[in-house]
Amino acid sequence: MILTIAAQEFKSHFISPLAWILMAVLQIILGYLFLTQVETFTLMQDKLLNITGAPGLTDVIITPLFSNAGVIFLLVTPLLTMRVICDERRNKTLCLLFSAPVTNSDIILGKYLGTLGLMWVIVILVGLMPFTLLLGGDIDTGKFFANGMALILLVAAFASTGILMSTLAEHPTVAAISTFGILIVLWLLNINQTMSDKPNELIQGLSLLYHYQNIQTGLIDSRDIIYFLLYICTFIVLSIYCLANQRLQK
Amino acid sequence: MSTLIEVDHLSRYFGKVCAVNDISFTLERGQVLGFLGINGAGKTTTLQMLSGNLAPSNGNIKIKDFTIINNPIQAKQCIGYLPDTPPLYKDLTVTEFLIYCAKIHGVSKHEIKKTLENVLQRCALISVKNRLISNLSKGYQQRIGIAQALIHNPDIIILDEPTVGLDPLQIKEIRQLIKKLSEDHGIIISTHNLSEAEEVCSQVQIIHKGCLIVKERITELMQSIKQCSLLITTKKPIDCVVLNAIDGVNAIEKISDYQVKINYLDSLDPTQSIIQCSLLNNWALIEVTPIKKSLEEIFISYIDKEQS
Amino acid sequence: MIIHSIHQRISFKNSLATILILLLIALTSWISNKYIYQVDISNSSTNSLTLESQKVIKYLPESIDITAFIEKGQSLRIQIIKLINLYKIHKKNISLNFIDPEEYSDQVDADNKSTKIVFFVNYQNHTKKLNYLDEHSLTQALIEFTNANDKIKEVTINESEDRVLNFSEKQIFALNLFYLLLLPSVFIILGLIIRQHRKSK
Structure with a gap:
């Protein structure tokens, strides 16, 4: 049942021009950022060769590409998720799912996975770009996979926040703005911590950016992975709770 | 005749306001039960509770052998519900939409094609089956709404004001459809139109300010109001x-x-x-x-x- | 609160279940900080100590103390913390202290006042002064504390291997064309075709 709803949600993005335009725009932005990094590297690679411990191709091109992609997703996710539940409620089509033999968690998870599907398609687009580097050199595949995994988890976390806000908000715009607000706070939470040598562990532990960058280095830490998984769980559970409560309508 | 719905002392409060107050009734197979009442009488609230869209405050709803509170999934399997606004995904075609409805109602894969044909024919939608829903007229959209409620061949069909906003010809068609469906289903419709109730219903309940004030066979009702x-x-x-x-x-x-x-x-x-x-x-x-x-x-x- | 209606009862049950799950999530996050598992999947293991460094600290059973004179708020401090953390994975008793040279100027050599940044590595009663601290220099310093006969002569560190990119002008131009023009236009055209096709239904 979850997959049926997810498949429908996923398809609905691709039968409207939205997904295609989004992919085109993101491709141009990220492609441009990628190619500038490539040029930077080709210019300075001779100098880097002589320094011990200098960053390699992967550090100069791929890691920044994925960092930029993270920021772009921060901007795009609210727009993608704002309509998910909110629009259904406004168009009174949520009734269809409510009177069908499906549970609240089926609805939330189905909608979540459907939207996430579109976002993962874009992640694949981003992930395919580094492969062109193989034409002219070697890449650190381990770090590349770490980056890919980091982005997949990050996007999943973003989408879960978006779903919760879409469930709560009366209006899609409100959902988008509040999603953006929450994400940017969690993203920048550790910005004043990076400068001090005794960072507040709690604040650092809550920051999306901190864990994202940790995975990007290629050093996979169980804490970072679990952070993302728990983050997603929390928001999904809250969404299911909110949807169930709306059905009761005090 | 088998009992399809058993409603027992059903009430619903919104805060302090009582929308539905202590309603009890039953629905048998082959019956068309009309809920008659002016706007705001509590018809929609009652139907929402029957279809599992709204949890009741008090009382019990038994759909066949399942109570809707304890076994919502099995109970909903037996119900087809058309709310007052038909829930349509307007950017899909009629066929795409109905297939999706069939899937979420748990119709198995190899049966989908058969039920789809059947429903399209019953609701006279064959000529528009590949059209986009948003491009169709209100009458067609209403019929798609009914088709959506029939797609999983439920025993109980609940229609909330199915003829509102249609022209007389379309109203006639939909009433005929309801009569045809009543042969092997139990149907509940709500309306604020007395003549509609007279035409399609076998049993009528009048609801006023949340209370059931009349519960009679339609012929008796017509007699008594003469x-x-x-x-x-x-x-x-x-x-x-x-x-x-x-x-x-x-x-x-x-x-x-x-x-x-x-x-x-x-x-x-x-x-x-x-x-x-x-x-x-x-x-x-x-x-x-x-x-x-x-x-x-x-x-x-x-x-x-x-x-x- | 007296719960007398069904929908309030369901609502209460939902709240309870949600709170329980959230508590479970909090518990899991707490446990995950107790039991940590790390694996370095980068090809050249740039996030890990070299085998040589690991070997060297095995020869040093006593505690190692490092004092770093770095101004407050310098990002170098974080880099040093990260470096020492790598050693801590293999050796628990390494301590790191930061001292702001502005406040304790008398403890720093007069010679080093200009550079300000300086490190002291202390093992048992021996102290070694370093002007620069990375895996290379620290391991080099630690080697001198070892009494082992099979001393490691040369210290190397893990380096990234992907350091060459041979792209001709033509190739870069082709990439530009593909990523910035071809691929986006394909997406846009596909989107427009699908839209046109559906609208006409």
Whole structure:
């Protein structure tokens, strides 16, 4: 049942021009950022060769590409998720799912996975770009996979926040703005911590950016992975709770 | 006949406001149960609770063998529900939308094609099956809404004001469809239109301010609301004195020279005598209409009856 | 609160279940901080100590103390913390202290006042002064504390291997064309075709 709803949600993005335009725009932005990094590297690679411990191709091109992609997703996710539940409620089509033999968690998870599907398609687009580097050199595949995994988890976390806000908000715009607000706070939470040598562990532990960058280095830490998984769980559970409560309508 | 729905002392409060107050009734297979009431009487709230869209405050709803609170999934499997606004994904085609509905209602893969054909045919949607829903007229959209409620072949069909906003021809078609469906399903429809209830329902319940005030067979209801009065229209002036002499005529109210309203005794229907009389006197009779009460008047009369 | 209606009862049950799950999530996050598992999947293991460094600290059973004179708020401090953390994975008793040279100027050599940044590595009663601290220099310093006969002569560190990119002008131009023009236009055209096709239904 979850997959049926997810498949429908996923398809609905691709039968409207939205997904295609989004992919085109993101491709141009990220492609441009990628190619500038490539040029930077080709210019300075001779100098880097002589320094011990200098960053390699992967550090100069791929890691920044994925960092930029993270920021772009921060901007795009609210727009993608704002309509998910909110629009259904406004168009009174949520009734269809409510009177069908499906549970609240089926609805939330189905909608979540459907939207996430579109976002993962874009992640694949981003992930395919580094492969062109193989034409002219070697890449650190381990770090590349770490980056890919980091982005997949990050996007999943973003989408879960978006779903919760879409469930709560009366209006899609409100959902988008509040999603953006929450994400940017969690993203920048550790910005004043990076400068001090005794960072507040709690604040650092809550920051999306901190864990994202940790995975990007290629050093996979169980804490970072679990952070993302728990983050997603929390928001999904809250969404299911909110949807169930709306059905009761005090 | 098997009992499909058993509703037991059902109530619903929104905060302190009571929308539905202590309703009990049953629905059998082959029955068309009409919920009659003016706007805001609690019809939609009741139907929402029956379809599992809204949790009740008190009471129990049993759908076949399942209570909707403890076994919502199994109970909903037996229900097809059309809310007051048809829930349509307007950027899909009719076929795409109905296939999706079938899937989320758990119709198995190899049965989908068959049920789809069946439903398209029943709701006369074959000619538009590949059209985009947003490009179709309101009448078609309403029919897609009904098709959506039928797609998983449920035992119970709940339709919330299925004919609102349609033109007379479409209303007729939908009423015929409901009659056809009633042969092997149990149907609940809500309406604020008395004549619609008369045409399609076998049993009528009148709901007013959340309370069930009448629960009767439609024929009995029509009998009881017949107000012993006739409206007579002619082409030539009517002589009231002659009319007054007819047996059973109680009082005559003259509206114009060509139109009178006659009240008569319940035991003696003078319609035949009046027609003969008009022929004899050459009034050129155009119309004899029995006057029915409006829904509001029925409410008032029933509430009065209860109070006295 | 007296719960007398069904929908309030369901609502209460939902709240309870949600709170329980959230508590479970909090518990999991707490446990995950107790039991940590790390694996370096980068090809050249740039996030890990070299085998040589690991070997060297095995020869040093006593505690190692490092004092770093770095101004407050310098990002170098974080880099040093990260470096020492790598050693801590293999050796628990390494301590790191930061001292702001502005406040304790008398403890720093007069010679080093200009550079300000300086490190002291202390093992048992021996102290070694370093002007620069990375895996290379620290391991080099630690080697001198070892008494082992099979001293490691040369210290190397893990280096990234992907350091060459040979792209001709033409190739870069082709990439530009593909990523910035071809691929986006394909997406846009596909989107427009699908839209047109559906609208006409």
